[in-house]
Amino acid sequence: MRTRIKICGVTRPEDALAAAEAGADAIGLVFHAASPRAVDAAMAGRIIDRLPPLVAAVGLFMDAPRSRVVAVLDQVPLDLLQFHGNEPADYCESFHRRYIKSVGMAGGDAFAVAAAHPEASALLLDGHAPGDAGGSGQTFDWGSMLPDTHRIIVAGGLRADNVAAAIKTIEPWGVDCSSGVESAPGIKDRRQVAAFCQEVYRVKGNAGQ
Numbered sequence: 001m002r003t004r005i006k007i008c009g010v011t012r013p014e015d016a017l018a019a020a021e022a023g024a025d026a027i028g029l030v031f032h033a034a035s036p037r038a039v040d041a042a043m044a045g046r047i048i049d050r051l052p053p054l055v056a057a058v059g060l061f062m063d064a065p066r067s068r069v070v071a072v073l074d075q076v077p078l079d080l081l082q083f084h085g086n087e088p089a090d091y092c093e094s095f096h097r098r099y100i101k102s103v104g105m106a107g108g109d110a111f112a113v114a115a116a117h118p119e120a121s122a123l124l125l126d127g128h129a130p131g132d133a134g135g136s137g138q139t140f141d142w143g144s145m146l147p148d149t150h151r152i153i154v155a156g157g158l159r160a161d162n163v164a165a166a167i168k169t170i171e172p173w174g175v176d177c178s179s180g181v182e183s184a185p186g187i188k189d190r191r192q193v194a195a196f197c198q199e200v201y202r203v204k205g206n207a208g209q
């Protein structure tokens with residue numbers, strides 16, 4: 001089975017289009033005001049307008065008030081939600097959207113998060129500590145024991161030159177990359193995005209490989 005690709009922290013319509021044309025399955029839009037990759041609802045709408053069909057838009061939140069998520073959903077046609085803080089399952093499920101729950105693997109307990117979020121579509125395993133923001137560029141120990149109850153998306157410090165090792169070690173459902181394909185925070189570099197996607201397809205491009 002091939003490995004899905006999510007390019008996260010997209011802040012410009014042209015970067016979303018470049019990611020889709022390079023073969024990404026999803027882009028991530030950060031709705032966490034403190035992030036250098038934060039977008040508002042208006043920009044998120046413009047970015048999604050440029051996305052080709054069959055490419056998903058994922059909205060990222062971190063311990064946001066419920067009303068904030070509802071307000072974004074009212075304005076932005078997000079396909080999935082991704083939660084980066086300490087959000088409990090009843091909060092995550094209350095939006096009636098598929099959701100991805102992140103785990104800060106630098107001290108976090110992926111098994112505990114998996115048990116607490118049985119309805120999550122996937123766990124996104126990230127390199128930073130619990131409570132810290134994503135987009136850190138930090139990897140985690142890919143050889144650590146991981147839950148087999150959920151689809152796994154590997155994140156944290158992935159780049160074109162290390163994503164193959166992460167895929168071979170974990171065999172995840174998907175990979176997520178943000179700072180590893182940027183020329184500056186929030187500004188995706190078209191060539192780095194293409195190199196990242198090509199490397200994922202090279203390693204695990206077709207069913208049966």
Ligand SMILES: O=C(O)c1ccccc1NCC(=O)[C@H](O)[C@H](O)COP(=O)(O)O
Pocket residue numbers: 008009028030032035036037060061062084126127133134135136137138155156157158176177178179180
């Ligand atoms: O990217 C951010 O700035 C961010 C801020 C707050 C919460 C989550 C955030 N990003 C989450 C992601 O999914 C990133 O793609 C993930 O952390 C991997 O980032 P990187 O290590 O830079 O590839």
